[in-house]
Amino acid sequence: MSFHKIFSGLGINDFLSFIGVLLIIYITQYYYKYFTRVNPLPGPLPFPFVGNLPQFMLYKVSTREFFGAYQKKYGDLYEVYLGARRIILSRAEDTDKLLMPSTKSHYMTRLPYMQGLEEIGMMGKGLILNHNLKSWRFNRQFFTQAILSPKFSQEAIVMTNKMFLEMEDYWDRLYLKEEVIKKNKNVLDVASWLSRFTNDVIVALTTGERSYTMAGYFNDQGEEKTDHPPAIVEDSERFVKSLRSHFDSLIMFMFVNPFIRHYIPFFKGKSDESLRNAKFLYDKVDSIIKRRREKIENTPLDKPLPHDMLTSVITANTPRDINYTKTVGGESMDRPMTDLEIRHIMFDTFIGGTDTTANLISFIVYYLAHYPDVKRKVVEEIDRVFQDDKTRPITEKDLNQFKYIDAVIKEVDRVFPVSNMLQRYGTAPDEIAGYKWPSGTMFQVNAISIHKSKDYWEDPETFNPDRWMVEGFEPKKNSFIMFGGGLRVCPGRKLAMIELVALMALIYRKYDFDLVNMEAPLQVKSGIISACTQLLVKVKSRN
Numbered sequence: 001m002s003f004h005k006i007f008s009g010l011g012i013n014d015f016l017s018f019i020g021v022l023l024i025i026y027i028t029q030y031y032y033k034y035f036t037r038v039n040p041l042p043g044p045l046p047f048p049f050v051g052n053l054p055q056f057m058l059y060k061v062s063t064r065e066f067f068g069a070y071q072k073k074y075g076d077l078y079e080v081y082l083g084a085r086r087i088i089l090s091r092a093e094d095t096d097k098l099l100m101p102s103t104k105s106h107y108m109t110r111l112p113y114m115q116g117l118e119e120i121g122m123m124g125k126g127l128i129l130n131h132n133l134k135s136w137r138f139n140r141q142f143f144t145q146a147i148l149s150p151k152f153s154q155e156a157i158v159m160t161n162k163m164f165l166e167m168e169d170y171w172d173r174l175y176l177k178e179e180v181i182k183k184n185k186n187v188l189d190v191a192s193w194l195s196r197f198t199n200d201v202i203v204a205l206t207t208g209e210r211s212y213t214m215a216g217y218f219n220d221q222g223e224e225k226t227d228h229p230p231a232i233v234e235d236s237e238r239f240v241k242s243l244r245s246h247f248d249s250l251i252m253f254m255f256v257n258p259f260i261r262h263y264i265p266f267f268k269g270k271s272d273e274s275l276r277n278a279k280f281l282y283d284k285v286d287s288i289i290k291r292r293r294e295k296i297e298n299t300p301l302d303k304p305l306p307h308d309m310l311t312s313v314i315t316a317n318t319p320r321d322i323n324y325t326k327t328v329g330g331e332s333m334d335r336p337m338t339d340l341e342i343r344h345i346m347f348d349t350f351i352g353g354t355d356t357t358a359n360l361i362s363f364i365v366y367y368l369a370h371y372p373d374v375k376r377k378v379v380e381e382i383d384r385v386f387q388d389d390k391t392r393p394i395t396e397k398d399l400n401q402f403k404y405i406d407a408v409i410k411e412v413d414r415v416f417p418v419s420n421m422l423q424r425y426g427t428a429p430d431e432i433a434g435y436k437w438p439s440g441t442m443f444q445v446n447a448i449s450i451h452k453s454k455d456y457w458e459d460p461e462t463f464n465p466d467r468w469m470v471e472g473f474e475p476k477k478n479s480f481i482m483f484g485g486g487l488r489v490c491p492g493r494k495l496a497m498i499e500l501v502a503l504m505a506l507i508y509r510k511y512d513f514d515l516v517n518m519e520a521p522l523q524v525k526s527g528i529i530s531a532c533t534q535l536l537v538k539v540k541s542r543n
């Protein structure tokens with residue numbers, strides 16, 4: 001008898017009973033597997049299909065709150081189910097193997113293959129989410145070559161100076177006129193300005209093209225408009241909004257079961273919208289790459305090219321490349337990058353380079369407002385280096401002198417890390433944190449708790465940049481992981497520090513900020529990184 005004949009004889013109640021039986025079998029099997037899992041650790045009880053997603057939603061989809069609450073409840077070692085079983089580690093010594101800087105490491109990837117990331121076009125591409133080691137090595141080689149070149153660093157300083165001048169022109173016009181100050185209307189949202197600032201810097205450094213998101217924000221603040229054509233400004237705004245929503249949507253594609261994303265109305269709507277948004281972004285970045293390729297092809301070989309990242313990765317392993325690379329990790333890689341590879345390198349730069357830096361600067365502004373002694377020392381250092389010159393551009397030589405600013409940046413990230421968690425995926429059986437784990441185990445390193453652990457930090461709750469100024473001070477191994485560790489360590493860390501130090505020095509050389517609400521805690525939305533949603537300050541000139 002065929003299946004068709006069996007089912008055609010059944011009524012609706014039979015179907016419902018059949019589905020009910022299937023569900024009971026599934027749930028029984030799910031919890032059987034859960035209660036007989038290897039190395040059961042404490043952690044919130046997961047639910048079939050959704051794991052700990054309901055609890056995550058209960059904590060307002062905030063990774064800071066969610067992991068913070070369970071850290072308090074279960075301690076340094078526990079597990080959660082978000083997409084897959086994750087082992088949460090909060091002791092620096094347990095992360096030794098995960099962050100080992102060696103190609104022999106079993107933890108060279110952050111994630112396994114994930115269907116959701118494939119669906120949104122991010123799996124096995126670029127660096128951040130790339131689980132394919134051959135492709136990752138190839139991309140990382142050219143990413144690093146481009147971003148660490150001295151000419152790129154120089155360009156980063158020039159661009160930071162240039163964009164700062166633009167931002168301060170907007171501030172002068174909006175907030176620093178006498179009548180505005182008199183009316184107490186010199187209030188700005190630092191978080192919004194800085195996210196646009198870093199965006200415009202990163203887009204320029206990455207693509208060699210301008211974006212106008214600061215201009216767009218200026219246009220939104222009042223009657224006065226910038227001279228930039230409105231269509232170009234709107235285009236930039238749309239691009240950035242789209243990038244942000246793409247970044248936000250990745251969590252759903254990573255953690256939410258495909259069945260839910262494809263068939264449950266709320267999630268399906270969100271998922272379809274995210275896919276449309278990703279297509280818009282990919283087309284946009286592809287057209288930038290195409291334009292640049294044509295420009296490079298039309299430039300004679302003996303003429304110099306600009307130092308932006310896009311030019312560098314397009315020309316990598318071509319006759320234009322002075323570092324012509326024949327092998328990467330012993331494998332022959334003597335080919336240039338494809339447009340698809342370049343697209344995702346660009347993407348990683350936008351994702352890795354904008355919100356991280358912008359949010360950390362916002363956190364710094366918040367901490368300096370709460371710690372006037374620290375701010376005073378920052379300002380003293382700035383005045384010493386600039387010799388009270390309030391207008392000259394900042395130089396590479398200046399940057400090396402800002403030791404205290406460097407300490408403040410690290411201390412702010414210690415007490416309030418931008419990147420809350422590091423992820424590693426084990427590709428071989430191994431012993432971690434005293435347990436033997438099978439291949440395929442996901443580990444998550446909790447930067448928030450490691451940075452605040454009494455085991456590694458003296459007086460960890462106290463915000464004290466001076467701890468970094470003590471001669472010969474080095475944090476204990478893996479106890480400060482602002483930029484991660486091992487071979488997947490942040491390749492943008494040099495650029496990040498250039499931008500952070502330069503921007504802090506430029507801002508506090510001329511301006512001072514008071515928080516509008518000294519009592520309010522930092523307002524953050526916490527996903528893969530912690531993002532400052534708003535930071536209202538009163539700005540004044542330092543005269």
Ligand code: HEM
Binds near residue numbers: 356418491495
């Ligand atoms: C304050 C600024 C920044 C912070 C706190 C930060 C932090 C991090 C962290 C924690 C990681 C993970 C490392 C690991 O898993 O071990 C990472 C990876 C990465 N970051 Fe950054 N980052 C910053 C700025 C930047 C900038 C400016 C760029 C590029 C322009 C960038 C690009 C990347 C990329 C591409 C990766 C992935 C590396 C790989 O998988 O090989 N980051 N970053």
